[in-house]
Amino acid sequence: MTENSQAQPPLRIGTRRSNLAVIQAEGIRASLQKVAPDRTYEIEALHTLGDKDKSTELYNFGAKNLWTAELEEKLTSGELDVIVHCLKDMPTRLPDSCDLAAIPLRDDPRDALIIKAGLPYTSLKTLPEGAIIGTSSVRRSAQLRRLYPHLRFANLRGNVETRLAKVDNPESEYTCMIMSAAGLERVGLKHRINQYLGSKDGGILHAVGQGALGLEIRKGDAKVLELLDQLADEKSTLACLAERSLLYTLEGGCTVPIGVETEWVDESKHVLRMRAIVVSLDGTQSVEDSIDATVNTNDEAKALGRELAERLVKAGAEAILKEINATRPPKD
Numbered sequence: 001m002t003e004n005s006q007a008q009p010p011l012r013i014g015t016r017r018s019n020l021a022v023i024q025a026e027g028i029r030a031s032l033q034k035v036a037p038d039r040t041y042e043i044e045a046l047h048t049l050g051d052k053d054k055s056t057e058l059y060n061f062g063a064k065n066l067w068t069a070e071l072e073e074k075l076t077s078g079e080l081d082v083i084v085h086c087l088k089d090m091p092t093r094l095p096d097s098c099d100l101a102a103i104p105l106r107d108d109p110r111d112a113l114i115i116k117a118g119l120p121y122t123s124l125k126t127l128p129e130g131a132i133i134g135t136s137s138v139r140r141s142a143q144l145r146r147l148y149p150h151l152r153f154a155n156l157r158g159n160v161e162t163r164l165a166k167v168d169n170p171e172s173e174y175t176c177m178i179m180s181a182a183g184l185e186r187v188g189l190k191h192r193i194n195q196y197l198g199s200k201d202g203g204i205l206h207a208v209g210q211g212a213l214g215l216e217i218r219k220g221d222a223k224v225l226e227l228l229d230q231l232a233d234e235k236s237t238l239a240c241l242a243e244r245s246l247l248y249t250l251e252g253g254c255t256v257p258i259g260v261e262t263e264w265v266d267e268s269k270h271v272l273r274m275r276a277i278v279v280s281l282d283g284t285q286s287v288e289d290s291i292d293a294t295v296n297t298n299d300e301a302k303a304l305g306r307e308l309a310e311r312l313v314k315a316g317a318e319a320i321l322k323e324i325n326a327t328r329p330p331k332d
């Protein structure tokens, strides 16, 4: 080993301590080892306040995000160099001392249906009247209530493995559950997916940033930014920035039933199609629209998200969101 490589301190990668979070951080470490093999990398998996307390009401706990605040403090103080997040769990407004760096190639952004082990159903359409879908996401339940008014919903919390165990338990009320395809695939549960729920197959629109990772750095840390830029995927970055701009424009600070889908409709011309929906909690009211725009730069991506948000507001999204914000539903 040369003196030079020994002199460079390890790059410290922070993440939450769930199995999914650690798998994601290990994936980023493996990618970094490929592009910068001389450097060493350390993962610090933190048991965050949000992981410790499972109560819903904590979503309303002060202004701080319980899942990201402690990691961001360590990033700001220099104890960490990068945080690996699920992009969809990253607020659209970050602390002043932090920045979103690279967005790597996105995995499948769709939601997925998993049916309780041993039941004969295969898709949403085959579920009988009164079947119970486990989800605590108002985005998922509101869209599904709208499309499948004969189905019922029950809260389902915990990490990926815990939720599946609760659904599979023959004593539990759940008929099935909805989770992100990417999350299920990363923890090795792809074989349990019964149906992928994109807009093309009778399904729902996914969460902003779903299926992508967000790499957060200290603001102005040019060295780490340059390193992480080597992991960036341009198309994923532009699509996700457009989605985050839509959410930034629409949200009143809490999580709301906004579904989105982005698709590159013409790779050579860089045309991004973004579709979005805002639904009332009971599924009875909704506004939906879609725009195609040429997107080559981050600013063009953000402009697309903003324009779609403004169109939705004009079509009545604000009234729906106001009513929901008044009751502050649990986070997606």
Ligand SMILES: NCc1[nH]cc(CCC(=O)O)c1CC(=O)O
Pocket: 086, 087, 088, 089, 178, 179, 180, 181, 182, 183, 184, 209, 210, 211, 212, 332
């Ligand atoms: N809110 C929880 C959460 N945050 C990120 C993922 C999975 C990974 C991803 O979709 O990016 C999940 C689980 C889920 O919603 O099913």
